[in-house]
Amino acid sequence: MTHARPGRRSLAVPALLLANVLLACGPLLVRLASSESGVGPVAAGMWRLALALPVMMAATYARREVPPLPRSTVTLMVALAGLAFAADLGFWHVGILHTRLANATLFGNVTALLFPLYGFLVARAWPRARQWLALAFAGCGLVLLLGRSYELSSRYLLGDLFCLLAGLCYTLYLIVLDRVRGGIGPFATLALASIGGAPVLLLFAWGLGETIWPHVWWPLVALSIGSQILGQSLILYAIARVPPLGVGLMLLVQPIVSAATGWLVYGEALGAADALGALCVVTAVLLVRETREKALPAAPSGLNPVP
Helix, strand or coil: CCCCCHHHHHHHHHHHHHHHHHHCCHHHHHHHHHHHCCCCHHHHHHHHEEEEEEHHHHHHHHHCCCCCCCHHHHHHHHHHHHHHHHHHHHHHHHHHCCCHHHHHHHHHHHHHHHHHHHHHHHHCCCCHHHHHHHHHHHHHHHHHHHHHHCCHHHHHHHHHHHHHHHHHHHHHHHHHHHHHHHCCCCHHHHHHHHHHHHHHHHHEEECCCCCCCCCHCCCHHHHHHHHHHHHHHHHHHHCCCCCCHHEEEEECCCHHHHHHHHHHHHHHCCCCHHHHHHHHHHHHHHHHHHCCHHCCCCCCCCCCCCC
């Protein structure tokens, strides 16, 4: 198993933070795609992948990441990743229109707890004391942030459930990408996952009777650039250099950014519990940010950092 060089790891944490800030803007852009572009939420997910695909393909060829085909195992895994990501986008984009921005991002990031658990199980190692403390703070933050969702469950229940399903699908997506990256480059992985996911979303959007062709393009272009081209590429870059616990807890930055966006743009009120929950999440992220290489848990077996 190859380890990332410390210098590269130092860039991975800022990259992961930037990725989560960009992804946290996704719910706002999905709402704008619905109101300004006139497309349905599932169709917005399809355009997110389709508009990013030429860029991903160009990057794949520029970096000479074209996978040797046929490779049945890699192809099957990438197809599974594409289906999982399509399901994630479909459920999440529908849920965004039926709940608060903060709720959508929070439930959509249940991955924040599930992906670290996967990392510990595969590495066959229990969390260290500092990591347990980080998980405790993250858990407290989640409870406080979820408190608002619980109070308003009669109004936001459907949207919250869709976003929760999206989070489960995104966890599967990250796990599959973790297993694939040893045999295929990051841009090729994203390109193939988009090729597999976009047609599925198109069929579902058509089956649901959504408007597919937009009246205005800029919200969809912004969604594709911010969430797919930049956000997912940075996530895939960082996932090879940051332990699963760090990746998972950093995902909790997204609900904080989305809550602030919902407050600024839509007047979605924030309370003391929201602020305290955000503080707990930030504390968890700071606690898990180790500086010494030996303090980092081993990456899941079979996973090689992307060069």
